Ligand SMILES: Nc1ncnc2c1ncn2[C@@H]1O[C@H](COP(=O)(O)OP(=O)(O)OP(=O)(O)O)[C@@H](O)[C@H]1O
């Protein structure tokens with residue numbers, strides 16, 4: 001069953017009077033529980049596509065449907081609710097809030113989406129333990145290493161038990177060992193929770209470890225035929 005799909009999706013950026021076309025005609029469908037890598041050279045439109053799918057930006061034309069809801073039919077408030085309840089996003093750079101502790105950062109999406117309850121803090125603590133940071137709950141991002149911050153960001157993306165986790169080069173800023181541990185965490189947490197996972201990556205080893213690879217090319221997306 002499809003959890004996330006697009007139909008003739010297009011995106012152009014306005015730059016002064018010019019229009020910069022990036023995505024022309026993207027039609028894809030990702031099934032619930034599937035683990036998908038998104039690959040393609042720098043500048044091809046991977047982040048653009050992930051931001052559209054993650055409801056962080058609006059498409060120029062075409063449809064995006066997550067769990068039966070079509071984005072262009074939703075108000076900004078409803079789209080924000082869908083984003084915080086259904087989608088966890090991991091950015092290349094962790095985007096943690098510097099003045100809050102690891103625990104507070106992980107709890108933030110639960111509070112913003114009004115899904116927080118008496119179990120949320122326990123859940124946040126468990127997630128931080130699961131990512132190996134049970135001993136760093138009250139550290140702020142400036143008191144954590146790059147890899148640790150990215151592991152907090154993974155925990156934060158999972159706090160609302162989203163149907164879909166979207167990660168945009170989540171290990172792009174990390175060295176070998178830290179990158180590997182963040183990748184392995186994302187994959188195993190997604191499997192444990194039957195979460196759909198879509199990761200943009202330049203890391204071919206990571207791409208190969210996913211069930212499916214989608215390639216962005218000339219504004220379109222196709223299955224990687226080399227597999
Ligand atoms: N806000 C913007 N205004 C104008 N052009 C933009 C904007 N954002 C991105 N672009 C252009 O859109 C194209 C796609 O950018 P995008 O960030 O999606 O690429 P990418 O595949 O994620 O690249 P990378 O692998 O380097 O992260 C690029 O040519 C970029 O210059």
Ligand SMILES: [Mg+2]
Nearest residue numbers: 046047048168
């Ligand atoms: Mg990018």
